[in-house]
Amino acid sequence: MRRQVYSLLVDNNPGVLSRIAGLFSRRGYSIDSITAGMTADSRFTRITVVSSGDELILSQIEKQVRKLEDVREIKLLKDDEAxxxxxxxxxxxxxxxxxxxxxxxxxxxxxxxxxxxxxxxxxxxxxxxxxxxxxxxxxxxxxxxxxxxxxxxxxxxxxxxxxxxx
Structure with missing residues (x-):
């Protein structure tokens, strides 16, 4: 099991956090922690999701999250680069x-x-x-x-x- 930190930049729309959490729930992925807050530009929210799993699961999480309409960017934060x-x-x-x-x-x-x-x-x-x-x-x-x-x-x-x- 490996831990992965995802930094998402999403449109600041009602229900976006719920849709992201729902994706994890529907697919059976675990969320170790999730935080969200508006960025310097009020049109966008930064969501940080920490999840754990094997390489296949973590790769699938990234692919599924990228497909969501409100997601503008996803970064995989690495311990030595974040x-x-x-x-x-x-x-x-x-x-x-x-x-x-x-x-x-x-x-x-x-x-x-x-x-x-x-x-x-x-x-x-x-x-x-x-x-x-x-x-x-x-x-x-x-x-x-x-x-x-x-x-x-x-x-x-x-x-x-x-x-x-x-």
Whole structure:
């Protein structure tokens, strides 16, 4: 099994994300993560899909996604040629006594404290998956009340394959 990150540039039309997810569902392909957001040009949305499978399945995913009417471009992002990031928000039970320890862990990872209550703290962290996993491992001794992850988003490095749509 191999993991593949697909960066899709699609028309910003209603239901486009649903159609892409539906294609995966109908064909029985797995989605490890999916993120979507408008680009600098409001006519287009960038969707990052992470999937895993053997070479045949990953090749079929690319071919099937290319056929969708709303898809303008698909790039296969490779680990050494792209930058990936993910955002997590973690709400940790931390009273006044535990707070300095949690702050220390957050500082090591350059995480932001985005909310503090009497019995809890909310921490925001952005990075690659290994950084986020290492952070969560250090929080293992604390009670995680809630956790939200965005999933991977990524772009290829440099300007050699930038697409300009008119």
């Amino acid at each position: 930058v990936y990031r993910e955002l997590i928000m973690v709400k940790v039970r931390a009273d006044a006594k535990q707070r300095p320890e949690v702050l220390s862990i957050a500082d090591i990872f350059r995480a932001k404290i985005v909310d503090v209550e009497r019995e809890s703290m909310m921490i925001e962290l952005t990075g690659d998956q290994s950084k986020l996993e290492a952070f969560l491992n250090l929080l293992d001794g604390y009670e995680i009340l809630e956790l939200a992850r965005t999933g991977i988003t990524g772009l290829s490095r440099g300007i050699k394959d930038v697409t300009y749509l008119v």
